[in-house]
Amino acid sequence: xxxxxxxxxxxxxxxxxxxxxxxxxxxxxxxxxxxxxxxxxxxxxxxxxxxxxxxxxxxxxxxxxxxxxxxxxxxxxxxxxxxxxxxxxxxxxxxxxxxxxxxxxxxxxxxxxxxxxxxxxxxxxxxxxxxxxxxxxxxxxx
Numbered sequence: 001x002x003x004x005x006x007x008x009x010x011x012x013x014x015x016x017x018x019x020x021x022x023x024x025x026x027x028x029x030x031x032x033x034x035x036x037x038x039x040x041x042x043x044x045x046x047x048x049x050x051x052x053x054x055x056x057x058x059x060x061x062x063x064x065x066x067x068x069x070x071x072x073x074x075x076x077x078x079x080x081x082x083x084x085x086x087x088x089x090x091x092x093x094x095x096x097x098x099x100x101x102x103x104x105x106x107x108x109x110x111x112x113x114x115x116x117x118x119x120x121x122x123x124x125x126x127x128x129x130x131x132x133x134x135x136x137x138x139x140x141x142x
Contacts, residue, residue, distance in 0.1 A: 002130045022127070039114055046109045098122055
Protein backbone atom coordinates (compact mmCIF):
# COMPACT_ATOMS: atom_id res chain seq x y z
CA UNK A 1 0.00 0.00 0.00
CA UNK A 2 1.45 3.33 -1.04
CA UNK A 3 0.58 6.57 0.72
CA UNK A 4 0.23 9.42 -1.80
CA UNK A 5 0.17 13.04 -0.73
CA UNK A 6 -3.04 14.90 -1.54
CA UNK A 7 -1.88 17.85 -3.67
CA UNK A 8 -4.31 20.40 -2.19
CA UNK A 9 -3.20 19.88 1.41
CA UNK A 10 -0.66 22.18 3.04
CA UNK A 11 0.28 20.36 6.26
CA UNK A 12 1.75 16.91 5.56
CA UNK A 13 2.26 16.18 9.27
CA UNK A 14 -1.47 15.34 9.44
CA UNK A 15 -2.20 11.71 8.42
CA UNK A 16 -5.43 12.72 6.64
CA UNK A 17 -3.37 14.57 4.02
CA UNK A 18 -2.32 11.22 2.54
CA UNK A 19 -4.37 8.89 0.33
CA UNK A 20 -3.66 5.15 0.69
CA UNK A 21 -3.46 3.31 -2.63
CA UNK A 22 -3.49 -0.50 -2.56
CA UNK A 23 -1.65 -2.26 -5.35
CA UNK A 24 -2.88 -5.80 -5.93
CA UNK A 25 -1.68 -8.65 -8.07
CA UNK A 26 -3.56 -8.70 -11.42
CA UNK A 27 -4.60 -12.36 -11.07
CA UNK A 28 -6.04 -11.61 -7.64
CA UNK A 29 -8.18 -8.85 -9.15
CA UNK A 30 -9.47 -11.16 -11.90
CA UNK A 31 -10.26 -13.93 -9.42
CA UNK A 32 -11.97 -11.47 -7.05
CA UNK A 33 -14.13 -10.19 -9.91
CA UNK A 34 -15.16 -13.72 -10.87
CA UNK A 35 -16.02 -14.65 -7.28
CA UNK A 36 -17.91 -11.38 -6.83
CA UNK A 37 -20.08 -12.19 -9.85
CA UNK A 38 -20.85 -15.64 -8.45
CA UNK A 39 -21.62 -14.14 -5.02
CA UNK A 40 -24.07 -11.69 -6.61
CA UNK A 41 -25.85 -14.58 -8.33
CA UNK A 42 -25.89 -16.58 -5.08
CA UNK A 43 -27.31 -13.56 -3.22
CA UNK A 44 -30.08 -13.32 -5.83
CA UNK A 45 -30.78 -17.06 -5.67
CA UNK A 46 -30.95 -17.03 -1.86
CA UNK A 47 -32.97 -13.78 -1.93
CA UNK A 48 -30.51 -12.01 0.40
CA UNK A 49 -30.85 -8.49 -1.00
CA UNK A 50 -34.06 -6.42 -0.98
CA UNK A 51 -35.37 -5.25 -4.36
CA UNK A 52 -34.67 -1.58 -3.51
CA UNK A 53 -31.01 -2.30 -2.72
CA UNK A 54 -28.78 -0.88 -5.45
CA UNK A 55 -25.31 -2.06 -4.45
CA UNK A 56 -24.25 -5.49 -5.76
CA UNK A 57 -27.05 -5.57 -8.32
CA UNK A 58 -25.74 -5.76 -11.89
CA UNK A 59 -26.89 -2.95 -14.19
CA UNK A 60 -28.15 -0.82 -11.29
CA UNK A 61 -26.38 2.50 -11.26
CA UNK A 62 -26.19 5.53 -9.00
CA UNK A 63 -28.54 7.25 -11.44
CA UNK A 64 -31.10 4.47 -10.89
CA UNK A 65 -30.90 4.98 -7.12
CA UNK A 66 -31.48 8.74 -7.55
CA UNK A 67 -34.49 8.06 -9.78
CA UNK A 68 -35.87 5.68 -7.16
CA UNK A 69 -35.28 8.22 -4.38
CA UNK A 70 -36.83 11.08 -6.38
CA UNK A 71 -39.91 9.02 -7.23
CA UNK A 72 -40.28 7.93 -3.60
CA UNK A 73 -40.03 11.53 -2.31
CA UNK A 74 -42.53 12.83 -4.89
CA UNK A 75 -44.98 10.07 -3.97
CA UNK A 76 -44.66 10.99 -0.30
CA UNK A 77 -45.15 14.71 -1.07
CA UNK A 78 -48.52 13.81 -2.55
CA UNK A 79 -49.40 12.33 0.85
CA UNK A 80 -47.98 15.44 2.60
CA UNK A 81 -45.52 13.35 4.63
CA UNK A 82 -41.77 13.37 4.00
CA UNK A 83 -38.96 12.58 6.40
CA UNK A 84 -35.46 11.55 5.36
CA UNK A 85 -32.47 10.29 7.27
CA UNK A 86 -29.13 9.76 5.51
CA UNK A 87 -26.46 7.78 7.33
CA UNK A 88 -22.88 7.11 6.40
CA UNK A 89 -23.01 3.44 7.36
CA UNK A 90 -19.45 2.72 6.25
CA UNK A 91 -18.10 5.37 8.62
CA UNK A 92 -20.37 4.14 11.40
CA UNK A 93 -19.41 0.47 11.00
CA UNK A 94 -15.96 0.46 9.36
CA UNK A 95 -15.14 -3.17 10.12
CA UNK A 96 -16.83 -6.51 9.83
CA UNK A 97 -16.57 -9.37 12.29
CA UNK A 98 -15.38 -12.08 9.92
CA UNK A 99 -16.66 -15.01 11.97
CA UNK A 100 -20.15 -13.46 12.13
CA UNK A 101 -20.13 -12.70 8.40
CA UNK A 102 -19.17 -16.29 7.58
CA UNK A 103 -21.83 -17.62 9.98
CA UNK A 104 -24.51 -15.37 8.41
CA UNK A 105 -23.52 -16.38 4.89
CA UNK A 106 -23.64 -20.10 5.75
CA UNK A 107 -26.94 -19.81 7.60
CA UNK A 108 -28.49 -18.15 4.54
CA UNK A 109 -27.49 -21.01 2.30
CA UNK A 110 -24.41 -19.71 0.51
CA UNK A 111 -22.15 -22.55 -0.63
CA UNK A 112 -19.06 -23.26 1.50
CA UNK A 113 -16.81 -22.51 -1.50
CA UNK A 114 -17.68 -18.81 -1.11
CA UNK A 115 -17.34 -18.62 2.65
CA UNK A 116 -14.05 -20.55 2.59
CA UNK A 117 -12.69 -18.31 -0.17
CA UNK A 118 -13.62 -15.14 1.71
CA UNK A 119 -12.08 -16.44 4.92
CA UNK A 120 -8.82 -17.35 3.11
CA UNK A 121 -8.70 -14.06 1.24
CA UNK A 122 -9.21 -11.94 4.35
CA UNK A 123 -7.06 -13.89 6.81
CA UNK A 124 -4.10 -14.40 4.47
CA UNK A 125 -3.74 -10.77 3.38
CA UNK A 126 -0.68 -8.80 4.37
CA UNK A 127 -0.19 -5.08 3.75
CA UNK A 128 2.87 -2.90 3.84
CA UNK A 129 2.66 0.88 4.12
CA UNK A 130 5.09 2.99 2.15
CA UNK A 131 5.76 6.71 2.73
CA UNK A 132 8.16 8.25 0.24
CA UNK A 133 11.31 6.10 0.68
CA UNK A 134 10.32 4.53 4.02
CA UNK A 135 8.49 1.18 4.01
CA UNK A 136 7.04 -0.68 7.00
CA UNK A 137 7.28 -4.44 7.41
CA UNK A 138 4.21 -6.32 6.05
CA UNK A 139 1.39 -6.58 8.57
CA UNK A 140 -1.31 -9.28 8.65
CA UNK A 141 -4.76 -7.88 7.88
CA UNK A 142 -7.28 -9.92 9.85
